[in-house]
Amino acid sequence: MSQDQSDKGTSLSLEQILAQAEQDQSVETDYQSGFVAVIGRPNVGKSTIMNEMLGQKLSITSHKPQTTRHRIHGIHTTAEHQIVYVDTPGMHLGGKKSINDYMNRTANSAFADVDVILFVVEAGRWTKEDNAVAKKLQNTEQPILLIVNKVDKFANKEELFPFIEEIAKEVEFTALVPISAYKKINLPAVEQEILKFLPKQNAIFPEDYVTDRSTRFLAAEIIREKLMRTLGDEVPYGATVEIEQFMFDEDEGRWIIHALILVERPGQKQIVIGKGGQVIKKIGTQARKDLNNLLDARVHLELWVKVKENWSDDARALASLGYNDNYSS
Structure with a gap:
């Protein structure tokens, strides 16, 4: 990133960009654009998934839970579509400090005004925090894509069927995509499913933006x-x-x-x-x-x-x- 690009995304506020985009939507187009929230419990691979979908590192990652503390927009633009991924802190239980309240509030805010929700879970592992996220999704109107991450741990994928059946009892999802973000398995299928639900409208952000963060x-x-x-x-x-x-x-x-x-x-x-x-x-x-x-x-x-x-x-x-x-x- 060169010096003159270093503050790309900060010349206009997010509110100004969205207001301009709303004015532009009056023109008919075959172009698709929209917001996609990436949600789930801590340390399930949300940031890694977004980075891989963008083709570059934007959100920081580590093996420690609660690495992501802020909401970050990652913008993937092509000639046919623009997908704005919204990476969020993991929804978690037990933390009593103000920063825990902030992270949960930030994660909850991602539900508003998005077109698609990616609910990320870890293959074969369902926790109380996963269940808490599922409960948040029960009254959601947006399509929910269940992203089962880390499937590379299972040589026999049929072993996952009982796990998925249990999830289906907790949350009604529109589609299921098994992936491994770390090993880059089946990621194009995620984008294909997203595009089934992304509205036809002009790009929300300028084509050279990769994030709204400075x-x-x-x-x-x-x-x-x-x-x-x-x-x-x-x-x-x-x-x-x-x-x-x-x-x-x-x-x-x-x-x-x-x-x-x-x-x-x-x-x-x-x-x-x-x-x-x-x-x-x-x-x-x-x-x-x-x-x-x-x-x-x-x-x-x-x-x-x-x-x-x-x-x-x-x-x-x-x-x-x-x-x-x-x-x-």
């Missing part, structure tokens, strides 16, 4: 991904990333990015830094590689760690860090 936001997400992948189970859930400086240095011909990793306890700070600064150095090295690809230029990245006690259970702190409904930052 590059500054994506940079923070990349750093948080490396944080989650590098550290153990305790720290990532008490950590977030705030970009303090994000600028292109014309003289140096590179991006200057200063980011703050916020944690909730002094002990977490020591873990993030690591002995002799080795952990934070590793996080920075890995993040810099992805940032180079994102920005299509050299990147100078500096990371600091700061303790901000109880930030994940403080509504005001969450809003200041971008955990709110105004997600254009």
